[in-house]
Amino acid sequence: MRRSTRRTFLATVTGAALSGGLAGCLASDGETTHGTGSDGATSTDSWASTSRSSTTTRPTTEPSTPAEARIRLTAVDELPTDAAVVVYPPTLREWLRRAAERSGPVRGSDDAFVYAPDPVLEDVDRIRLVGSTAVEGTYDLSVDGGPRYDLLVGAEPVDEPPANASIVPSETLSSARRDLVERAVDEGQRATVSPETELGEWTRTAFFDGYVSHDGSLYRGYEVQQTDAAFFSTEVWYVLSLSPVGSSETPRGEAETTETIAATASSATASASLTLRLASVPNGFADRVDPLLADRTKDQPEILSDPADLPADVERFTRETTYLLTHTELFAVELAR
Incomplete structure (x- = not known):
C-alpha cells in the first residue's frame, strides 16, 4: 500500500512548479502503448417531415439538428459509492482483468498526464468489477505504485x-x-x-x-x-493483485466455473467499496479529453471541452458515465449544453 512518507515528500516539493500535465494518449487501446479502437459514425438528424398548404411554404416544424455540447470533468476527492466508475486508461483496464484471472501480481508501467504520479487505487482496499463478464465480481485489492524511475x-x-x-x-x-x-x-x-x-x-x-x-x-x-528523477517522472508503475471476496482460494484461474464466479460476485457485492466498470472508451471521447487532461493543473477543479457536435457514441458514453478514473484522479463526468 501507499507509503505516507513518499506521498508527503512528493506533495511538498512538486506543488505549483510541477503541476502541469504532459500530453499522452492514455485512453487509447494497448498494453503499454496507446492505440486503437473505432468511433461510431457521427449522427446527423434529418429534417422533420413538413406539410404545405396553398397559402404558405414554411415548414410546420423546426429542423432537428444536433446541438453543440461540451464534456465537463470535475475532480472529486472522495471515493464514489453511488455509481460505477469507468476505468479510463486501457492499460489499467487490462491489468485489472489479468489480475482477476491469475494468482500472481500484475506488474507494469504506463504514461500518465502529470508529474510524480501516484495511483488512486493505492488508497482502495476493495473493488467490484463490472462490464467484463469473465471477471465480474468483488475483490480485495492490493496496489503498490508511484512515479516510475530507475x-x-x-x-x-x-x-x-x-x-x-x-x-x-x-x-x-x-x-x-x-x-x-x-x-x-x-x-x-x-x-x-x-x-x-x-x-x-x-x-x-x-x-x-x-x-x-x-x-x-x-x-x-x-x-x-534522486530528487529530480522522481519529481519529473510522468510514468506510473504498478504491482497489482486481486483476491476474490468470499473465497478461500487464491485469485481464480480459468478452471473455475461460471456458476462459481457468479455466486462469489453475488455474495460479495454489498461490501464492495468502489465499483469499477471495464468498459471501452470511444476514441472520439479520448480525442477531446486527452488534451484537457494534458493541460490541466493540479489546482484546477474543472475542465471543459470546446462546444462541438459530438458523435453519437461520444454523446451516449458521456451521458451514461457518472465517474471516470485516470491513473491519478477521479472525475465526475457531465454533458453540458
Missing part, C-alpha cells in the same frame, strides 16, 4: 547491526539479487533496478533498510535519493 541502490558498511536485525548472507541470494548487492557494495559501479519488477520489489521491501553480509563484511541497503 531506483539507485546503495549499500553502506555497518559495524554493529541492531539487536533484532536479520542478516542475510549474500551467497544464499538468487543470482540476480546477489549481483545487485555486489554492484551496490562496489562504489565503482552503478546499481539500478526498476521498481515494479520482482527484483525491484525485493529491493524496495527487503534490501532497503535490510542487512546483508558479503565477503566478511556487513552492509545495510538503502535507496540513493
